[in-house]
Amino acid sequence: MKKTLLLITLTALTMAVALLSFVACQKTTDPVTPTGGGSTTVTVGTGVPDVYKRIYGATEVYLEGSNVVIKAKGLPDHKSPYYKGTAWESGLYEAYNGTNPKFGVNPNTISERSLTFKIPLNPVVDPAHTATPGGATGVAINGVPFFNQYAAMGAPLANEANGFDQYGGHPQQQGQYHYHVEPTYLTKTKGKEALLGFLLDGFPVYGPQENGKTITNSDLDKYHGHTTATTDYPGGIYHYHITAEDPYISGTGFYGKVGTVTQ
Numbered sequence: 105m106k107k108t109l110l111l112i113t114l115t116a117l118t119m120a121v122a123l124l125s126f127v128a129c130q131k132t133t134d135p136v137t138p139t140g141g142g143s144t145t146v147t148v149g150t151g152v153p154d155v156y157k158r159i160y161g162a163t164e165v166y167l168e169g170s171n172v173v174i175k176a177k178g179l180p181d182h183k184s185p186y187y188k189g190t191a192w193e194s195g196l197y198e199a200y201n202g203t204n205p206k207f208g209v210n211p212n213t214i215s216e217r218s219l220t221f222k223i224p225l226n227p228v229v230d231p232a233h234t235a236t237p238g239g240a241t242g243v244a245i246n247g248v249p250f251f252n253q254y255a256a257m258g259a260p261l262a263n264e265a266n267g268f269d270q271y272g273g274h275p276q277q278q279g280q281y282h283y284h285v286e287p288t289y290l291t292k293t294k295g296k297e298a299l300l301g302f303l304l305d306g307f308p309v310y311g312p313q314e315n316g317k318t319i320t321n322s323d324l325d326k327y328h329g330h331t332t333a334t335t336d337y338p339g340g341i342y343h344y345h346i347t348a349e350d351p352y353i354s355g356t357g358f359y360g361k362v363g364t365v366t367q
Contacts, residue, residue, distance in 0.1 A: 153225075155308070155336045158299055161247025171222040171363060172306070176247030178217040180281050182289040184269045186214045202270035210267040215279025219249065223363040227306030229342070233327065233357035240282065240365045241354055242303035246290060248273065249282045249365075250301060250309065253351035261285075261350070280367075285352045286312060299336055300346065305360030309344045309353065310334065319345045328355035 148157055149166025156165050156172055164175040183198035190197075190213050200207050221243050238256070240249035255264035256276075261284055267274050271289040275281045290300050296313040303309060307329065312319055314332070324330050328351055329344040337343075342360070346353050 155299070156302075158336075159243065159245050159247065159301070161245060162243075163247075167225065168222065170225055172225050174219075174221040174223070174243055174302075176217075176219045176221070176243060178219050178248055178280055178282075179214065180248050180271070180273060180289070181246050182271050184214065184271065184273070184281070185209050186212065186269060186275050186281065189213050190215070198270075200270055202268075204266060204268070206266045207268075208266055210274060212275040212277055213279060214275050214281045217280055217367050219243070219247075219365060219367050221302075221304065221363065221365045223302055223304055224306035224361060227342075227360040229359060230305065230361040233359065234362050235357045236354055240280075240304075241358075242301055242309060243365075244283060244287055244290060244301035244309075245294070245299065246287075248287070249280065250303065250353050251282045251284045252354055253284060283353070286346045286348070291346075297335075299334075303344060303354060303358060303360075304363045304365060305358040306363065307342050307344060307360050308334070308336065309346065312346050312348065314345065319347055321347055321349050324355075325359075326355045327357060327359040328353065329359055 146157070146160060146162050147164045151167050152165055152172065159165060159174055161181060162174050162176045166173050183196050185198065185200045187193050187196040200209065219240070236252040238254070239251065241252050242250040244250060253261060255261050268285065272285050272287050273281055273283045287300065291298070291311050294300070296311045298311050299308055300311055301309045324345060329342055331340055331342045333340045334343060344354055
């Protein structure tokens, strides 16, 4: 009887440990399978709020202290002329077929990165409103970084924008593909009102419409956001909106206290 009881206890303990291991490293997949480039399966740590599981282009999303950690390769899951000459050319290269008559491909090509975003789980306003950097200012749900409204050396985007591909992005010299403006692949596949990502301060970024209305700069503060209820945050939250006007994604600085990004 003692041996039987010991065996039952050990079996139960083994099952409990296995269950805990499964919960701590659960997986989720986005209902819309990416066409390529992005990850189709995201490793999600225990306790991660559902809204962060929407970042389908991540490789990992987990909690670390008071931060949400998002790891991504930064590869767009849509076609681009900037995939030409890369390991993904056969499946993801597509010549420019957008509407900009001044388009000219820049000399860079897309490369895989190893990005780690650490953003506040519970974002709060920053009285200093730190200026946005010249690199990544946040991450889109497909794992591609957002950049601010400036080209290299703080120049206006006017000339650089002529190198944006048909989905609104391009790679910089090191091959990091990114969006300065509306990521049209995402607004086409997810919707104009959809959650499109998060900035480094942890506040969410939404598309160019809200409650059926196209958002303009006059609807937003100088940081390019406002506080209202959203589908993901029915109690209300400060959030950014992408608009067709400069500064496009974020304004003169971050609204909240800023996390980090490394690669």
